[in-house]
Amino acid sequence: xxxxxxxxxxxxxxxxxxxxxxxxxxxxxxxxxxxxxxxxxxxxxxxxxxxxxxxxxxxxxxxxxxxxxxxxxxxxxxxxxxxxxxxxxxxxxxxxxxxxxxxxxxxxxxxxxxxxxxxxxxxxxxxxxxxxxxxxxxxxxxxxxxxxxxxxxxxxxxxxxxxxxxxxxxxxxxxxxxx
Amino acid sequence: xxxxxxxxxxxxxxxxxxxxxxxxxxxxxxxxxxxxxxxxxxxxxxxxxxxxxxxxxxxxxxxxxxxxxxxxxxxxxxxxxxxxxxxxxxxxxxxxxxxxxxxxxxxxxxxxxxxxxxxxxxxxxxxxxxxxxxxxxxxxxxxxxxxxxxxxxxxxxxxxxxxxxxxxxxxxxxxxxxxxxxxxxxxxxxxxxxxxxxxxxxxxxxxxxxxxxxxxxxxxxxxxxxxxxx
Numbered sequence: 209x210x211x212x213x214x215x216x217x218x219x220x221x222x223x224x225x226x227x228x229x230x231x232x233x234x235x236x237x238x239x240x241x242x243x244x245x246x247x248x249x250x251x252x253x254x255x256x257x258x259x260x261x262x263x264x265x266x267x268x269x270x271x272x273x274x275x276x277x278x279x280x281x282x283x284x285x286x287x288x289x290x291x292x293x294x295x296x297x298x299x300x301x302x303x304x305x306x307x308x309x310x311x312x313x314x315x316x317x318x319x320x321x322x323x324x325x326x327x328x329x330x331x332x333x334x335x336x337x338x339x340x341x342x343x344x345x346x347x348x349x350x351x352x353x354x355x356x357x358x359x360x361x362x363x364x365x366x367x368x369x370x371x372x373x374x375x376x377x378x379x380x381x382x383x384x385x386x387x
Numbered sequence: 388x389x390x391x392x393x394x395x396x397x398x399x400x401x402x403x404x405x406x407x408x409x410x411x412x413x414x415x416x417x418x419x420x421x422x423x424x425x426x427x428x429x430x431x432x433x434x435x436x437x438x439x440x441x442x443x444x445x446x447x448x449x450x451x452x453x454x455x456x457x458x459x460x461x462x463x464x465x466x467x468x469x470x471x472x473x474x475x476x477x478x479x480x481x482x483x484x485x486x487x488x489x490x491x492x493x494x495x496x497x498x499x500x501x502x503x504x505x506x507x508x509x510x511x512x513x514x515x516x517x518x519x520x521x522x523x524x525x526x527x528x529x530x531x532x533x534x535x536x537x538x539x540x541x542x543x544x545x546x547x548x549x550x551x552x553x554x555x556x557x558x559x560x561x562x563x564x565x566x567x568x569x570x571x572x573x574x575x576x577x578x579x580x581x582x583x584x585x586x587x588x589x590x591x592x593x594x595x596x597x598x599x600x601x602x603x604x605x606x607x608x609x610x611x612x613x614x615x616x617x
Contacts, residue, residue: 222501222504225501226500227496228492229493235493238486260470262469263467264452264466264469265456273448273453274453277450279442280445280449284438284439286442290438294427299603300583301583303599304603315607316607369575
């Protein structure tokens, strides 16, 4: 979303500027040439004739209005969702702000979880608020594996100076087949 | 204890010698915290704010017109022409005023649009550091040189594979943006302590800055991570 906004912002700015320039050109042209029957760059007399015949209840008006509302909703959503999803770490001094990405946190957690002998593989998703660990155990691993993995993740989060500790949820699935 | 001979060479220079740069006083912790946080990334707050504002305006306008069209505000109102003759007549009687207002709105839209586009396209500032050397001398350390020096220093920390550094912010209050690619076995807390104690401290001392707020981004070094299969 951040990249979309980086692309959209200058385009919207240029579109606004273009609309403003066209408005000034047409108003000045209409002022200077009162007898002219066509606009200089925009065929606004035709638009005027069309809009004279349209009433608010006509279908095109409602369709355009709904289209405008949808575009507005999408634009507002892009603006609202284009925030950074950084994970903030505590720094030793106020002169330092330390951040990392959820991807890095997920990789660090995944590496720690896979160090356990009973874990065959693990997938981790992380966000600033929540870490979800899905571990696949070798056949024969005991039910205590889930709490072992949880303890490992908790230890790791204590080692990492995370500013806000995310909630951790761990699930363990048993892998079929021989080790 | 004889007096020095008349031909003794005086080796010490007078006040024209550039003295070591005097560090500026350190700003309060709140200011430092704000400056270091704003160095984390280029701010998208303005773009986001304007996008949300325009989006909400379009949403409200579109919704109201659609409701009007569906007759929510009365069927009489919905049956009126879009270009209402009453309004057209009112504009016609005040033609000079309405034209001037229209031109002013057009100029305003143009200026706002161009300013927005220019600001969002402008590259981020990389401030050079100006060291006050005393007298008429002025020493300028280029942004790239200062950032390279910091990156080299930070690359020596154990557990740090790659480093990217750059100076950001206004020239009067520069800040450092440091991206550290740490190795798998790195101790994050230790790396951060060393960045503060070694890298930033020596950068502040050598550049004569009272404070150099830093935004540190931690990434994992993929190239340096050892294979799991021996």
